[in-house]
Amino acid sequence: MSIEIVRAEQFARLSSQPLDVLVIGGGIVGAGVARDAAMRGLRTGLVEKHDLAFGTSGRSSRLLHGGLRYLAQGRLGLVWAANREKMTLHRIAPHLAEPLAFLFPTYRGTPWPRWQLRIGVKLYDLLCGRRNLGRSATLGQSEVKKLLPGIRSNDLTGAVRYFDGLTNDARLVLDTLSSARRYGANIINYTAFEEAHRDGPAWRCAACDAFTGQRHLLTTRSIVNAAGPWAAGLPQSRLRLRLTKGVHLVVDRKRLPLPSAVVMTERSRILFGIPWGERVILGTTDTDYEGPPESVAVNAADIEYILNVVNASFPSASLNSSDVMHTWAGLRPLLAAGHGGPSDISRAHRIDMPEPGWFDVAGGKLTTYRLIAEHVVDRLARQLRRKLPRCRTGDEPLLAFGESTGESTPSGIVPPPVRADVVEHFCRREWAVHLDDVMIRRTSWHYYRADADAIAPQVADWMASFFGWDAPQKEAELTRYLHH
Numbered sequence: 001m002s003i004e005i006v007r008a009e010q011f012a013r014l015s016s017q018p019l020d021v022l023v024i025g026g027g028i029v030g031a032g033v034a035r036d037a038a039m040r041g042l043r044t045g046l047v048e049k050h051d052l053a054f055g056t057s058g059r060s061s062r063l064l065h066g067g068l069r070y071l072a073q074g075r076l077g078l079v080w081a082a083n084r085e086k087m088t089l090h091r092i093a094p095h096l097a098e099p100l101a102f103l104f105p106t107y108r109g110t111p112w113p114r115w116q117l118r119i120g121v122k123l124y125d126l127l128c129g130r131r132n133l134g135r136s137a138t139l140g141q142s143e144v145k146k147l148l149p150g151i152r153s154n155d156l157t158g159a160v161r162y163f164d165g166l167t168n169d170a171r172l173v174l175d176t177l178s179s180a181r182r183y184g185a186n187i188i189n190y191t192a193f194e195e196a197h198r199d200g201p202a203w204r205c206a207a208c209d210a211f212t213g214q215r216h217l218l219t220t221r222s223i224v225n226a227a228g229p230w231a232a233g234l235p236q237s238r239l240r241l242r243l244t245k246g247v248h249l250v251v252d253r254k255r256l257p258l259p260s261a262v263v264m265t266e267r268s269r270i271l272f273g274i275p276w277g278e279r280v281i282l283g284t285t286d287t288d289y290e291g292p293p294e295s296v297a298v299n300a301a302d303i304e305y306i307l308n309v310v311n312a313s314f315p316s317a318s319l320n321s322s323d324v325m326h327t328w329a330g331l332r333p334l335l336a337a338g339h340g341g342p343s344d345i346s347r348a349h350r351i352d353m354p355e356p357g358w359f360d361v362a363g364g365k366l367t368t369y370r371l372i373a374e375h376v377v378d379r380l381a382r383q384l385r386r387k388l389p390r391c392r393t394g395d396e397p398l399l400a401f402g403e404s405t406g407e408s409t410p411s412g413i414v415p416p417p418v419r420a421d422v423v424e425h426f427c428r429r430e431w432a433v434h435l436d437d438v439m440i441r442r443t444s445w446h447y448y449r450a451d452a453d454a455i456a457p458q459v460a461d462w463m464a465s466f467f468g469w470d471a472p473q474k475e476a477e478l479t480r481y482l483h484h
Ligand SMILES: Cc1cc2nc3c(=O)[nH]c(=O)nc-3n(C[C@H](O)[C@H](O)[C@H](O)COP(=O)(O)OP(=O)(O)OC[C@H]3O[C@@H](n4cnc5c(N)ncnc54)[C@H](O)[C@@H]3O)c2cc1C
Pocket: 024, 025, 026, 027, 028, 029, 030, 047, 048, 049, 050, 051, 052, 053, 054, 055, 056, 057, 058, 059, 060, 061, 062, 063, 064, 065, 191, 192, 193, 194, 226, 227, 228, 229, 230, 231, 244, 245, 246, 247, 284, 329, 330, 331, 332, 333, 363, 364, 365, 366, 367, 368
């Protein structure tokens, strides 16, 4: 299959007629807006500068959660909305939403006393409309020691248990976009939005194809800036963002055999240990970041910080940097309001229209993306003076009947088997064009598999025969992947 021909067809479709809405950014917010807009009958296009889910939406903690922490900050509205969305995602995307029990051990003399958490988790259940994914509970000291062998026992008073959900962030983006495409949305990755100017009721835009360097012109009646950490840098944007970096580490579950997710505290901050198949995800940090979003990276201090917190909670684990199999770093595109520490900034979303037909979207969480998108499309309808059908994204399953995510197992949370037909599916059906698209975002093999570097040449071979890469192209793809 020739990438050039496929992309030429995609661009022809995108620019053949004026769009109702052009979405900038193929993260979870852009994907959600594209799905909702297309489902309600708007002519929708989406351009993504890198790969789909390249940004924050492929580098999160992978949780669908109301945010127990926000409860402690008194943000009941945010917790209620996020908890409701968590339940909605379990309904529309059960393959990407697994109930996950969290144990939150409590200690004497910390800012998280057990009596307070006991009330907190009950309130948390209530904020799910009493139908959380499991019932919260309070546990005694000996039960906690039995459930979490190796847990620090000094001053341990017990624990609370509550439920949230585990997802696969990049797959959530991709399946949302596949659904958008089924409703007619045109989606193109490796295409950067460059500029736009208003011409009467329309916007004339230019976007650049990273493969050919060619500029494509398109016309649209509205634009949604869903560029996440990049959003403030777009020409018409009036956003002011504060970017904070969050780092995750992946370790072998044999080194930290967690039966459920665990909350670990460091002063008023909380970190998670999240079981993920044969691995455990540890994170996250929350530090201010300045610099180009593309350059965000994990450094030795980030690793040391997380390992120190984990070792303080599980002293016998004695994890060190050689236990770290993989890492990722993401940026929270938070609204720059107020001062305070990074962890205090509101995670609520905001939609602004600085010019007629240009919408800036910022803030929010992976968990609340569907709701953000609904609000955006409602605003679009008013602006376009169109009476649109009501939003149905919370009712319709993400996958069409019988559709799978490219492998035989129904869950999209743990990686699929390494097979030629699986790789071909991602190239043919899910916009994968580079080796790292498959290794990192379509499958998570890069983060999950101890032999990721060894399987990469095999995956490159399969992609080479699909796309007709010659030997130098294949080599270039391997170098690009190893560089990532
Ligand atoms: C460390 C960390 C952990 C998190 N954990 C969770 C969690 O467990 N649960 C949860 O609910 N939320 C979590 N979040 C929050 C959540 O991940 C983000 O709110 C969400 O992913 C933001 O999505 P987005 O679409 O706005 O941005 P992004 O995913 O960054 O998407 C923006 C996209 O725009 C593209 N783009 C930029 N410029 C252009 C251009 N000129 N033209 C075209 N495209 C462009 C980028 O390449 C990018 O792909 C976490 C965030 C971080 C950082």
